[in-house]
Amino acid sequence: MKTVIAFGASNASDSINAQLARYASSQLTGVSVTFLDLNDFEMPIYSSDRQRQDGVPEPARRFQALIREASGVLISFAEHNGSYTVAFKNLFDWTSVLEGGVWLDTPLCLMATSPGPRGGLGVLSAAVDRMPRNGGVVVSSFSLPSFAKNFNEAQGVTDPALSAQLQEALRLFQGELNK
Numbered sequence: 001m002k003t004v005i006a007f008g009a010s011n012a013s014d015s016i017n018a019q020l021a022r023y024a025s026s027q028l029t030g031v032s033v034t035f036l037d038l039n040d041f042e043m044p045i046y047s048s049d050r051q052r053q054d055g056v057p058e059p060a061r062r063f064q065a066l067i068r069e070a071s072g073v074l075i076s077f078a079e080h081n082g083s084y085t086v087a088f089k090n091l092f093d094w095t096s097v098l099e100g101g102v103w104l105d106t107p108l109c110l111m112a113t114s115p116g117p118r119g120g121l122g123v124l125s126a127a128v129d130r131m132p133r134n135g136g137v138v139v140s141s142f143s144l145p146s147f148a149k150n151f152n153e154a155q156g157v158t159d160p161a162l163s164a165q166l167q168e169a170l171r172l173f174q175g176e177l178n179k
Helices: 016-026 048-054 058-069 086-096 121-134 160-177
Strands: 002-009 031-035 072-077 106-113 136-144
Touching: 002 016, 002 058, 016 031, 016 072, 016 106, 058 086, 072 121, 072 160, 106 121, 106 160, 121 136, 136 160
Parallel strands: 002 031, 002 072, 072 106, 106 136
Antiparallel strands: none
């Protein structure tokens, strides 16, 4: 069975991106999904000095091992000041120095949401551009604007047009997983 790693790229306990990632991953069929919490990968802030002195922390190695075993990765990015959260960026930085880099040629479905009308487009655009340079194969992407207006736990994405966009992104990702 194919395996998917899914997570919201935030360490907030009430992360709307974790909610979106959990919902989106539940829509995939015929795969086993492992949902990650970035709090389980907390490490000191990356620096080359710290890396030389102490090596790469175990959580980064554990994250890379999970990616290595995955058939695909689904991420919903929280946007902090137009970029990645510190929690995600630190994990990304530590993992990037390991042999093979971060994504190891793994198919990615990248998403973002925010309370506002842009839906995290700044961070999503940065991720779609950046991840292929770190071994990710971006298969699809999706932005959900105005989270509280367009999502609820019982129904998922409530706006029909946005729901169709998400389903198309998931269809493309699922198709890559089924190859």
